[in-house]
């Protein structure tokens with residue numbers, strides 16, 4: 001197991017980003033220089049909220065938002081920490097994502113967006129294209145488990161650099177860098 005800061009937090013929180021998949025050593029290399037800069041984090045796919053807690057502890061000044069289509073998961077996540085918000089949204093639907101964005105108080109902007117929801121290529125592509133305008137310059141957009149339906153084999157060209165990381169588990173994460 002890796003001993004970087006994010007992996008230690010991920011193991012404490014119990015997310016499979018640190019256990020089964022071991023994405024966290026790679027994410028730590030990418031993001032450790034952004035700890036002071038990133039203050040708005042969005043993750044699609046909450047489950048037990050383990051990664052929301054991990055991100056909140058990693059970016060300790062950040063506001064962390066989670067989206068999930070399962071209301072019971074959203075209700076549980078709302079109890080986790082005052083800096084963590086959760087909303088029920090179908091992240092595979094541009095209409096549902098746009099409706100949620102429209103309800104937000106001002107133009108919502110994020111520094112880091114992580115898609116760990118359905119892992120379906122059509123959903124991943126829809127979410128990426130819908131949420132991309134809401135990623136700040138200097139931000140990172142991660143599509144996790146991009147191997148499941150081969151998203152990584154034909155990743156949308158967002159006009160910015162991207163990289164593909166294959167974890168020991170065989171899981172693949174595609175990361176887009178907006179203006180950095």
Ligand SMILES: C[S@@+](CC[C@H](N)C(=O)[O-])C[C@H]1O[C@@H](n2cnc3c(N)ncnc32)[C@H](O)[C@@H]1O
Nearest residue numbers: 015045047050051068069090091092116117118
């Ligand atoms: C892999 S789990 C998330 C794990 C969590 N991010 C972590 O690392 O601890 C996937 C979650 O995505 C949710 N999900 C699946 N399809 C979805 C969709 N279309 N829209 C929103 N949430 C979805 C599931 O309900 C489940 O809670």
